[in-house]
Structure formats: structure tokens, C-alpha cells
Amino acid sequence: xxxxKPVSSQVDLPTIEEETLKFWKxxxxxxxxxxxxxxxxxxxxxxxxxxxTGLPHYGSLLPSIVKDLFPRYQTxxxxxxxxxxxxxxxxxxxxxxxxxxxxxxxxxxxxxxxVDKFINACRAYVSDVSSEWNWxxxxxGRWVDMEHAYRTMDLSYMESVMWVFKQxxxxxxxxxxxxVVMFCTRCSTQLxxxxxxxxxxxxxxxxxxxxxxxxxxxRKNIYFLVWTTTPWTLPGNLALAINPDEEYIGVEVGxxxxxxxxxxxxxSLDQDWVLKENYKGKELIGMRYEPLYNFFQTGxxxxxxxxxxxxxxxxxxxxxxxxxGFGEDDYELGQKVGLSIISHVDDAGxxxxxxxxxxxxxxxxxxxxxxxxxxxxxxLFRSQIVKHSYPFCYRCDTPLIYKAVDSWFVxxxxxxxxxxxxxxxxxxxxxxxxxxxxxxxxxxxxxxNISRSRYWGSPMPVWExxxxxxxxxxxxxxxxxxxxxxxxxxxxxxxxxxxxxxxxCQEKAVRVKEVLDCWxxxxxxxxxxxxxxxxxxxxxxxxxxxDFITEYIAQTRGWFYNLHVISNALRRSExxxxxxxxxxxxxxxxRKMSKLFGNYPDPKMLIxxxxxxxxxxxxxxSPVMKGEDMNFFEEGVADNYKxxxxxxxxxxxxxxxxxxxxxxxxxxxxxxxxKFLKVMDRWILSRLEQLALDLNIAFGSYDTIQISRLLKxxxxxxxxxxxxxxxxxxxxxxxxxxxxxxxxxxxxxVLSDYSKLLAPLxxxxxxxxxxKLTKEDSVHLQYYPQGDKALLxxxxxxxxxxIRQLVEMGHAKRKEAGIKLRQPLLKFTYSxxxxxxxxxxxxMADELxxxxxxxxxxxxxxxxxxxxxxxxxxxxxxxEARELIRNIQQMRKVMNLTLNDKIVVFAPNLTSDEKLIxxxxxxxxxxxxxxxxxxxxxxx
Numbered sequence: 013x014x015x016x017k018p019v020s021s022q023v024d025l026p027t028i029e030e031e032t033l034k035f036w037k038x039x040x041x042x043x044x045x046x047x048x049x050x051x052x053x054x055x056x057x058x059x060x061x062x063x064x065t066g067l068p069h070y071g072s073l074l075p076s077i078v079k080d081l082f083p084r085y086q087t088x089x090x091x092x093x094x095x096x097x098x099x100x101x102x103x104x105x106x107x108x109x110x111x112x113x114x115x116x117x118x119x120x121x122x123x124x125x126x127v128d129k130f131i132n133a134c135r136a137y138v139s140d141v142s143s144e145w146n147w148x149x150x151x152x153g154r155w156v157d158m159e160h161a162y163r164t165m166d167l168s169y170m171e172s173v174m175w176v177f178k179q180x181x182x183x184x185x186x187x188x189x190x191x192v193v194m195f196c197t198r199c200s201t202q203l204x205x206x207x208x209x210x211x212x213x214x215x216x217x218x219x220x221x222x223x224x225x226x227x228x229x230x231r232k233n234i235y236f237l238v239w240t241t242t243p244w245t246l247p248g249n250l251a252l253a254i255n256p257d258e259e260y261i262g263v264e265v266g267x268x269x270x271x272x273x274x275x276x277x278x279x280s281l282d283q284d285w286v287l288k289e290n291y292k293g294k295e296l297i298g299m300r301y302e303p304l305y306n307f308f309q310t311g312x313x314x315x316x317x318x319x320x321x322x323x324x325x326x327x328x329x330x331x332x333x334x335x336x337g338f339g340e341d342d343y344e345l346g347q348k349v350g351l352s353i354i355s356h357v358d359d360a361g362x363x364x365x366x367x368x369x370x371x372x373x374x375x376x377x378x379x380x381x382x383x384x385x386x387x388x389x390x391x392l393f394r395s396q397i398v399k400h401s402y403p404f405c406y407r408c409d410t411p412l413i414y415k416a417v418d419s420w421f422v423x424x425x426x427x428x429x430x431x432x433x434x435x436x437x438x439x440x441x442x443x444x445x446x447x448x449x450x451x452x453x454x455x456x457x458x459x460x461n462i463s464r465s466r467y468w469g470s471p472m473p474v475w476e477x478x479x480x481x482x483x484x485x486x487x488x489x490x491x492x493x494x495x496x497x498x499x500x501x502x503x504x505x506x507x508x509x510x511x512x513x514x515x516x517c518q519e520k521a522v523r524v525k526e527v528l529d530c531w532x533x534x535x536x537x538x539x540x541x542x543x544x545x546x547x548x549x550x551x552x553x554x555x556x557x558x559d560f561i562t563e564y565i566a567q568t569r570g571w572f573y574n575l576h577v578i579s580n581a582l583r584r585s586e587x588x589x590x591x592x593x594x595x596x597x598x599x600x601x602x603r604k605m606s607k608l609f610g611n612y613p614d615p616k617m618l619i620x621x622x623x624x625x626x627x628x629x630x631x632x633x634s635p636v637m638k639g640e641d642m643n644f645f646e647e648g649v650a651d652n653y654k655x656x657x658x659x660x661x662x663x664x665x666x667x668x669x670x671x672x673x674x675x676x677x678x679x680x681x682x683x684x685x686x687k688f689l690k691v692m693d694r695w696i697l698s699r700l701e702q703l704a705l706d707l708n709i710a711f712g713s714y715d716t717i718q719i720s721r722l723l724k725x726x727x728x729x730x731x732x733x734x735x736x737x738x739x740x741x742x743x744x745x746x747x748x749x750x751x752x753x754x755x756x757x758x759x760x761x762v763l764s765d766y767s768k769l770l771a772p773l774x775x776x777x778x779x780x781x782x783x784k785l786t787k788e789d790s791v792h793l794q795y796y797p798q799g800d801k802a803l804l805x806x807x808x809x810x811x812x813x814x815i816r817q818l819v820e821m822g823h824a825k826r827k828e829a830g831i832k833l834r835q836p837l838l839k840f841t842y843s844x845x846x847x848x849x850x851x852x853x854x855x856m857a858d859e860l861x862x863x864x865x866x867x868x869x870x871x872x873x874x875x876x877x878x879x880x881x882x883x884x885x886x887x888x889x890x891x892e893a894r895e896l897i898r899n900i901q902q903m904r905k906v907m908n909l910t911l912n913d914k915i916v917v918f919a920p921n922l923t924s925d926e927k928l929i930x931x932x933x934x935x936x937x938x939x940x941x942x943x944x945x946x947x948x949x950x951x952x
Contacts, residue, residue, distance in 0.1 A: 014671045015678075017784060019664040025656060026623040029776040033150055036779075041790045042155040045087050046094070048793060055091035056555035057083060058588065059156070060563050060571050061098035061164060061534060063105045064138045068148040070597045070605065070615060070644055071564065074636065077628050078562045078592055078716065080154040084772035085711045086559075088796035094555070097161035098541060101138040102469040103530030104199055104407040110134050110468075118360060119200040119465075127467055127505045134468040135503075138165060148615070152624045153775040162541040164470070164533045170502045171488050172540035173533050174473045176578060178486030185423045185581050186462075190353075190416055192336075192343040193461050194403060197361025197375070198410035201465040202417055204529060213406040220379055221398035223280060223329065225270070225391045226252060229300040229315075234262070234269045236301055236317070237280060239328035241398060243382040244375040247305045247367050248335035248354040253345060254293045256319035258330055262289030270393070271296070273330020280329045282394055294319060304391065307366045313350045320345055337416045353416060359465065361413065375413065420472060420526065422460040427580050434586040435576070441592045441714045442639045450568045460577060462529045469527030471507045477514035477521040487546065535574030538587055557585060560714070562592040565639050592714050595636040597644050605644070613646045625774040626653040632773060633720030655724055656777055659770075662732045663781050666759040669743045672911045675756045682757045688750055690742075691851040693758045694805055695812050696735045699726065700762055702809065704799030707769055716773075723770055731762055734816070738855065744911075744935070760785065768794050811848060814875060815856055818842050821877035822860040829881040833861055834898060835891035837883065841866040843876035863887075892921075893928045896947075900936045903949050913937065914952045918944035 036042060059079060062072055083093040110133045116122060122130045146158060162169055180186045193202040222243055225235035236252055254260065259274040263285040271291070272280050299317045303310075322341045323332050336346030337355040346353060356364045363378050365371045369385070370378045386392040403412045424431075431454050440446040463472055473491075475483040485491040488499045494512045501507070504527065511520040533540070538556060542548040557579065563571055572591060579587035598604060599611025619627060629652035636642040669675070689697075703726045710718040735758075742748070742755045767782035771791045782791035822840050826833060840862045842848075848856075853865040860879065870876065883891070900917060909915070917938045923929065929941055939952055 014674060015676050016667045016670050018671065019660075019667045019784075021661070021664060023657070023660050023664075025625065025653070025660075025777065026620055028780050029151070029153075029623045029625070032776045032779050036790075039790070041792060042157075044790075045155070045792055046092060049087060049090060049092035051092060053091050054554055055083070055086040055093045055560075056558045057093070057095075057560040057562075058538060058558045058575070059096065059098050060561065060567070061100035061162070061537065063103075064099045064101050064141060064163075067142055067144050068615065070612065073148060073152055073615065073627070074594055074597060074631055075563050076149060076154050076156075077152055077631055078594065078637075079156070080152070080775075081628075081632065081716065081719075081772050082560055082711070082714065084155070084775065084792060085796060088768070088771065088792065088794065089708075089798075090795065095156045096541070097156045097158040098537065099138070099141070099161055099163045099165075100530060100534055101163050101165035102527075102533060103464075104201075104466065105530075106134055106138050107466060107468050108199075108407050110137050113137065117198070120360065122467065130467055131503055131505065135165070138163075148619075151619050152627060162537075164530070164540070165503075167488070167500070167502060168543040168546075169533075169540040170470045171546065172543055173470045173528065173536045174488075174502070175486045175545065176536045176539060176582065177473050177528070177532075178484050180422060180578075180581050181484045183581065185426060186420060187423060188418065188420050190418050191421070191459075191461070192338065192340045192414050192416045193419060194412045195359075195415035195417065196405040196408065196410055196412055197359070198408045199405060199466070200359040202415075202419055202461055202463070203405065203412065204461050204531065213404050214401045215404055216399050217402045217411070218397050218399055219402070220383065220395060222383060222386075222395045223393040224304070224333070224386060225268075225393050226304065227302040227391075228271070229302050233267060235271065235393075236331050237270045237272045237329045237393060238331050238333045239280070240333050241400065242338070243379045243386075244357070244363070245335040245338045246333070246382055246386075247307055247356050247363075248337050249304060249333055250310065250314045250336055250346065250351045250354065251334035251349070252301065252317050253320040253323050253332040253334050254296050254317060254330065255321070255323040255325070256292075256294040256297065258293045258323075258325060260291045260293055260296060260330065261287055262291070264288050271331070273325050275325040276328065276330050279327075304386070305367075307356070307368070308352070308354050310352045310354075311350070314352055318345060318349055338414050340414060343416055355416060357413070357415065376411075417465075419461045420463040420474070420524075422462055422532075422577060422581065424457050424459050424577060427577070428454060428457070430584060431576055431580045434580055434584075437586050438588065439590045439714075441590070445565075445568060445591075445593050445639060449565070450572065453569050453573060454576075457573070460529075462532045463524075463526035464529055465525070466527055467504050469530055470533055471502055471504065472524050472526045472528055474524045475512045475521035476524055477517065477519050479514060479517040479519060481514050481516045481521065483512050483514075483521050531570065531574045532578075534571055535578040538575070538579070539582075556583075556587070558588045560590045560592070561588045562594065564594045564596055566596070568593060590714055592637070592716075593639045595638070595640040595642055597636060598641055600643050600645050602643055612644055618646060618649060622649050622653045623656075623776065625656055625776045626650075629655065629720060629724075629774060632716040633724070634717075637716045655728065656774065658728055658732050659766075659777060659781070662727065662736055663763055663785075665736055666756065666763060668911055670756055670760070673743075673752065673756070675753060675760075677757055677760045680753045680757050682754075682761050688754045689758075690751070690754070691808070691849070692735055692738055692855065693754060695808050696731065696758060696762060698803065698805040698809055699730050700765055701799045701801075701803045704765070704769060704797040705801065705804075706799075708796070708798060711772075719773060723766075723773060727766065731766070735762075738859065765797055767791050768797055772796075811852055814844065815848065815852055817875050818877040819856060819859045821875070822856075822862075822879045825877075825879045825881065826860075831881060831883070832891075832895075834894035835861070835883065836887045836894070837862045838880045838887065839864045839866055840877060840879045841868060842878075843868045843870040843874075845870055845873055889923055889925060890928060893923055893925075893932055897932055897935045899947060900932075900938070900949060903947075904936070907949075907951075909951065911937070914939050915949045916940045916942065916952060917947075917949050918942050919947045920945055 083095055087093050195202050219241040220243055221241055224238045226238055228234040260271055261274045262269045262271050265285050269288055296317050297319045301315055303315050334342045334345060336343045336351050336353050356367050357375055358364055361375050363370045363373050370381050405412055435451060473485055492499050495510050497510055508523055514521050542552050544552040575587040579585050599609055601611045603609055603611060605612045626649050630648045634642055703722060706722050739755050743752050764785050767778040768791055771778040779791050840860050847867045857865050896919060915938050922941055922943050
């Protein structure tokens with residue numbers, strides 16, 4: 013009875029993957045892979061929570077595959093790996109989706125609807141997760157517990173976030189202050205610099221480029237010439253800034269004198285001018301000018317010239333318009349010299365009522381009105397349109413503004429040195445990220461603005477009393493005890509109803525209105541996912557810092573950075589030991605993937621067509637795994653599907669012959685037959701050990717490209733193309749039963765071990781092959797082969813490399829002479845410092861189809877090889893016989909004959925050489941050869 017079931021050559025890998033998924037679920041293989049590993053040998057990775065909005069795409073599937081690859085490997089080397097999914101439920105991504113559902117477009121509309129109704133709509137939206145996520149995660153072969161996923165909206169998670177906030181607050185790392193920040197007028201909230209820098213949310217836009225004349229006070233027809241692209245900020249002007257070290261000049265244009273940078277005069281003026289005066293920048297400091305507008309009360313320090321080192325001569329006029337309410341440099345200069353602060357724009361981006369001519373007007377609409385006003389007053393020198401890069405909201409795609417607002421901040425600057433020091437403990441892939449993008453991001457990072465003037469998020473856990481006292485609870489229990497009220501929900505508006513009696517004055521302290529930046533929540537994930545420190549203390553301490561995390565490159569300024577800030581603030585430690593940074597996947601035309609562009613294949617269609625293994629192989633072997641951006645091509649997945657077919661055909665080759673000869677590996681174990689091993693057997697076993705050793709190193713280095721390369725090269729170059737092809741004659745109707753069984757046992761060993769080695773990378777096909785071969789439990793419950801250096805035959809492996817190089821030389825000579833490989837030749841001559849063994853020379857002879865090998869000693873360490881291309885009549889006859897064999901084999905294949913099917917061959921011009929006739933019969937499983945006009949075969 014055959015031990016092995018027949019294998020079809022018409023394999024449908026996606027169908028096999030469906031069957032494998034069913035097997036995994038029915039037999040709880042994923043659950044067992046965790047349960048059957050020891051508790052005291054843990055490996056931890058953090059699963060960064062994706063936004064719950066939208067459907068999976070290649071960009072979200074890529075990190076999911078990496079998050080599966082390494083935990084599978086770690087499980088197979090004996091670790092218990094907790095794998096729990098997470099959802100990022102809060103923040104603008106969810107709010108914007110709900111606004112669209114409700115048909116509202118502003119905070120004002122939310123307030124009119126009712127915050128409670130809006131929050132309920134948000135809760136309902138994020139609770140309705142698409143089942144598509146489960147389908148995709150299953151079909152890329154990822155094992156993760158989605159049923160018990162942590163959610164950032166859960167009370168337990170939010171309580172841990174509250175605790176994190178309090179720890180930072182008590183460590184004097186959180187403060188309230190007024191700063192100029194990026195502000196979205198559509199969402200009516202402030203944003204962090206890194207949120208915009210993450211995905212480079214900048215676009216080239218056209219803006220007005222205006223040159224304004226600011227009248228010098230007390231001097232008629234003399235002006236400071238100032239450039240700006242934001243005319244709407246001019247009502248907020250309070251100063252002008254120059255560079256003290258630059259040279260400035262007064263030039264006459266018509267009957268007016270304009271003061272401008274000497275270096276920029278020709279770029280600033282569009283008409284003839286005459287030089288009249290020269291100034292050092294520092295000579296202008298302290299001069300006063302007439303304000304353009306007088307809508308607000310101002311102070312004595314306003315409307316003067318100040319020196320500032322941020323003024324450059326790269327663009328403009330060398331004189332900068334200062335509006336402290338709308339620029340970072342402006343605000344800092346204003347604080348330094350004591351300027352007033354004017355904010356004439358509300359949170360919706362509309363001009364406030366103080367600016368009577370344009371009140372209620374959106375800022376960009378006010379640009380033209382302000383320009384017209386300046387023209388009418390003779391203060392607009394020139395105007396044009398300029399194209400420049402400008403930041404947009406990463407969620408609603410609205411142009412951002414810089415606006416001075418009261419916010420809460422994490423004092424990143426206090427812990428920067430520590431963050432840089434702990435970064436040295438982290439292993440980065442690719443390595444340059446460590447001291448490149450990530451380190452530079454830390455060095456240049458401002459304090460982190462963590463408050464958002466929104467609704468759906470963890471509340472700022474701060475209660476303020478009119479007397480100035482502040483209460484910051486670190487738990488629900490602490491808040492309940494302080495307020496005397498039961499807390500069941502930390503969301504707005506319920507949390508806003510909680511009042512806390514002030515211990516100092518007994519007045520009621522009220523919670524500040526803002527919610528936390530959702531990135532603060534995701535940065536708290538290591539603690540909040542386990543409800544630490546309220547539960548799971550031991551589990552957390554055993555698993556921190558994480559052994560491994562991965563996401564795409566933008567997270568160096570996002571999640572990786574947030575994790576690092578909070579862990580350093582809390583524990584003076586890094587939060588992860590190893591990190592793999594992927595690049596960004598682009599469409600096949602190099603643009604962002606978009607349905608509008610039609611520049612990428614539908615992910616579900618592609619997976620149904622090629623399977624999850626092919627997609628995994630394509631992505632894990634690509635440059636995107638070294639942090640490089642990559643165009644996604646379906647052809648790349650198709651190429652990796654072909655590789656899987658090579659593996660399948662190698663597996664089928666073994667099954668076919670093992671079935672024909674009733675081979676049973678249990679009755680013919682490899683270990684008891686070592687003395688019968690031939691040189692090819694010893695070589696492939698040595699290469700198998702080397703592969704295992706190299707793969708463990710590559711896995712330890714988190715190098716998916718090397719992992720993929722090693723597995724592909726071994727299978728295609730060594731096992732399929734070399735060992736199996738060179739061993740066909742040992743199996744096919746071989747009279748030497750022992751040698752045939754040795755060869756089959758080698759193939760069995762290689763295929764079963766290779767399935768284990770491949771399992772973390774291609775979990776579906778490796779499962780199918782391993783279980784059908786061995787009849788053992790799931791390959792993913794096995795232990796990963798470690799390799800044994802003692803079993804390596806270094807000299808044999810080196811000699812085999814030389815042989816293959818010599819064979820390539822011989823093939824090249826044949827090609828040059830136009831002689832097919834099926835045509836036998838007389839001899840091949842090679843030169844090396846040392847003669848190869850007779851076994852190795854025979855391999856060369858067989859591969860090159862020559863009758864003998866000759867050796868010439870070489871004093872140089874170089875390879876040389878030459879083939880004798882003279883063809884005798886005897887050689888020609890053998891070549892014709894081999895050509896006939898090839899044609900017959902092709903006909904057998906077309907007729908779908910099995911190895912056991914015997915045939916009669918009818919052929920013209922048959923040889924009379926009995927040896928060649930016997931050779932043809934043996935190679936084609938023919939019982940008889942007959943002369944006929946045309947070639948045909950019949951099954952006996």
C-alpha cells in the first residue's frame with residue numbers, strides 16, 4: 013500500500029490555502045502554537061493598532077505579513093508569542109467618517125446636533141468593523157487573535173492612558189502653554205508637527221505673493237518693503253524683523269524711497285530704481301513704522317523694527333512681517349521682546365468681528381479684499397501668484413494655518429538626551445534609520461502638543477478650579493473618590509458632567525474641554541493593552557521592552573516616536589529592542605495607489621488568483637523591506653507563484669516515484685544507510701545544514717530579503733535544478749534498489765526539513781507538503797531546524813561550486829558551436845590547482861554529456877574548461893537517440909501517462925544499435941520499438 017497520496021501537476025494553490033485555513037481553524041493550530049510553548053520563554057511584539065476606518069489595502073497587509081513572519085519563527089524555536097490584534101478607534105479619522113455619514117462639516121454643526129448624539133454615532137461606527145478585515149488577515153496567512161482585540165475606546169484601555177498621563181504630569185513633563193501650532197480650520201483643532209511630517213502632507217499650491225509698503229513713522233514717502241504670501245495675516249501685524257548682519261539699501265522708485273535687502277533688491281523690484289541710502293541691518297533696529305491697521309489696542313513695543321536671526325536672504329525682501337498669532341518664529345520673537353498678541357481668526361478660519369470690514373469671511377476669501385484695500389490706499393507695491401509647498405490636514409485635506417492657541421504639551425526637550433541615549437539600545441532594520449531619520453527626528457522635535465479641541469477620544473484627565481488648583485486623577489477609582497460619582501464611561505459628554513470639589517477652596521473643579529491626541533493613546537499601547545498597572549503587572553514586566561515591532565517608514569515620526577517618548581518619560585527606557593522599517597508601497601506608475609488612477613490590482617482578486625504565499629514571498633523579498641519605496645506590480649506576485657510551482661513540482665516528483673516504488677521512509681531511514689550515500693547526497697545534506705544555519709542568522713537579523721533569497725536559491729539552484737535533475741537516472745527504473753531508496757530518502761529528508769524552514773515565510777504550502785509527507789502534526793507546531801556545523805562538508809560544497817562554474821563554461825562552448833546538450837561529445841578538459849575526485853568528475857561528464865573528463869594542473873587559482881566539439885558517427889547516432897527520447901517523453905506528457913504506463917514506440921529511421929535501443933526503452937518505459945513513417949506511441 014502506498015504511503016503517499018497522488019499529487020496533481022495541475023495544482024491550484026489558492027484552493028489548497030482555503031483547505032489549510034479550514035484545517036487550522038478546526039484543529040485550533042494557532043491556539044496550540046501558543047499553549048504548547050513554555051510560559052517562561054516569552055517573545056513579545058507590539059501590534060500597532062490600525063485605524064478602524066476603511067478596508068485593508070497593500071499598505072496595511074505589508075506590516076501584517078512581517079508581524080506574522082517573525083512570531084511564527086520565534087514560536088518554532090520554542091517561544092511563547094502573545095499575538096493579539098488592536099484597533100485605533102479614536103481621533104479625527106473616525107470623526108471625519110461619522111461627519112460624512114451625518115452630513116455635517118464643522119464643529120458648530122456637531123454642537124448643534126448634540127455632542128452626545130455625535131459620540132454615540134462615533135461609537136456605533138467603530139463598533140461595526142468590516143468582516144473584510146478577517147478575510148484578508150486569514151488569507152495572507154497571519155495568525156492573530158482578533159476576537160479579543162484591544163480597543164483604544166475601551167474603558168480599561170482609557171484608564172491606563174489616564175494613568176500614563178498622570179505619571180508624566182507628576183514628573184513635570186506635561187504643561188499648559190500658548191504656542192503657535194499647525195491648525196486645521198475644517199476640523200477646528202490643533203495638530204502635531206509629526207502628524208503632518210509622517211506622510212509628507214504637503215502639496216504645491218498657488219498663493220498670492222504680495223509686496224507691501226509699510227510707512228516709516230515720521231518720514232514722508234519712505235517705506236519698508238515687505239513680502240508675504242498670507243495677506244489675511246496683515247491685520248495681525250505687530251512688528252517687522254530684519255537680519256542685523258545683512259546690508260540694506262534705500263532705493264528711489266518714482267517719488268518714493270523703499271528700504272530693502274541689498275541682496276534681494278533686483279528680485280523684489282519689478283521696475284527701475286536708483287540707489288540713495290545704505291544701512292547696516294543693526295542700524296534699522298528700533299525704527300518705528302505706521303501700522304497698516306488699527307483694529308486692536310496695542311502696546312508701546314509694537315510696530316517697531318527688531319533684529320532676528322531667522323531672517324534670511326533666500327526669498328522675499330529681507331524684511332519679515334511679524335504676526336505673533338500666526339507664526340512660530342513670530343510668536344517666539346513676540347515673547348522675547350514683549351509684543352502684544354492679536355488673534356483675528358477664529359477656530360473655523362473666519363475673520364473675527366473686530367475686523368469690521370471683513371468679519372465672518374474665510375481667510376482665503378479675505379486675501380483679495382485685503383489686497384484691494386491696500387491698493388486703494390497706495391500700500392501694495394506689486395502682486396503676483398507664487399507656487400509653493402504648503403501643509404494640508406492629513407485627514408480632511410484642508411490647508412492648515414499656523415495659529416497661537418492654548419494647548420497641553422509633553423516636555424520632550426527635557427528628555428531628549430535620554431531618548432537619544434536609549435535609541436542606542438535599539439537594533440534598526442535598515443541600520444541607517446537609527447542615526448538617520450529617527451535620531452534626527454528626536455533632535456529636531458519640538459515639545460509634543462497632545463491636546464485636541466475635538467470630541468471622540470480619551471479625555472484630558474485634568475480638572476481646573478477657578479482658584480487655580482489642578483486635579484489630575486490616575487485611575488477611575490481616584491476620580492470616583494474625588495467626585496463622589498460612579499464612572500462608567502470616560503468619553504465626552506459624560507465625563508464633562510463630572511465635577512470635583514476643590515480641596516483648597518471647595519469650589520467645583522471642571523474638566524478642561526480638550527481630548528488627548530490619539531497618538532498619545534497609541535504610544536501608551538504597551539501599558540494600556542494589558543490594563544497596566546491595574547492588571548497583568550507580572551505579564552507586562554516580563555514583556556517590556558518588546559522584542560520586536562514593525563511598521564512603514566512614516567512611523568519613525570509617528571508610532572515609533574510616540575512609543576519612545578512615553579517609555580522614556582515613564583521608565584527611562586526604550587520600549588522596543590528590534591524594529592523593522594518598511595518603505596511605502598506605490599502604484600505601478602510610481603504614484604500613490606488610487607482607484608482613480610487604476611494603478612494597482614485589487615488585493616482580494618490578487619489573493620484569490622495567486623494565494624497568500626505568493627504575495628508574502630513577493631513583499632518579503634522586495635526592497636520595500638529595506639525601507640525603500642517600491643512600485644507594486646502584479647507580475648512580481650506572479651513570479652513568486654512560479655517559484656512555488658517549482659517547489660510543488662519537486663514535491664510531486666518525489667511523490668510520483670515514491671508511489672511507483674512503494675517507498676516508505678519509515679522502513680528505509682536515512683540514518684541507517686549513511687554508508688550508501690553518494691557524493692550528490694552528501695553535498696545536498698551539507699547544503700541543507702548550511703541553509704538552516706544561515707536562515708537562523710538571517711531571522712536573528714530580521715532580514716526578510718536574505719531569508720527569502722536563501723530559501724529560493726536553495727530550492728531552485730541546488731535542490732530542483734541540480735540534485736533532482738542529476739538524480740533522475742538513479743530513480744527512473746533503476747536496477748539498484750538500494751541506491752534508488754537512498755536517493756528517495758534524501759529527497760524525503762530535504763522536502764520535510766525544507767517545509768519547516770520555509771514555514772514562517774510561506775505557511776500554506778509548507779503546511780500542505782509537510783503534513784502530506786510526514787503524516788505528523790502541523791509544521792507550525794514543529795521546532796525550527798537549527799543546523800549543525802559538524803555536519804557541514806565545506807570542501808565538498810566548495811568543489812561543487814567549482815564544478816558548476818566549469819559546467820557553465822562547457823555549456824557556453826556548446827552554445828558557441830551550436831551543439832545541443834542532447835548531442836554527446838567526446839571529452840571536457842578542465843584546469844585547477846588540484847584534481848577533483850572521480851565522483852565529481854563523473855557529475856561533470858554526465859552534466860556536459862561527454863564521454864570522458866581530462867585534467868590539466870594549473871599553477872594559478874583559476875578555473876578553465878574546454879569541450880571537444882568534434883562529433884563522430886557513433887556520437888551522432890547517440891545524439892539522435894536522445895532526441896528521440898525527448899520527443900517520446902513529450903508525447904507521454906501530452907497523453908498524461910503515469911510512470912507505470914508501458915508503451916510501444918513507432919518511429920522512422922530507428923537505429924540498429926542494440927545498446928541504443930535498450931537505452932531508449934529504459935528511458936521511455938517502452939517494451940518495444942517498431943519502424944514506422946511517423947513517430948507515435950501506444951499504451952500497452
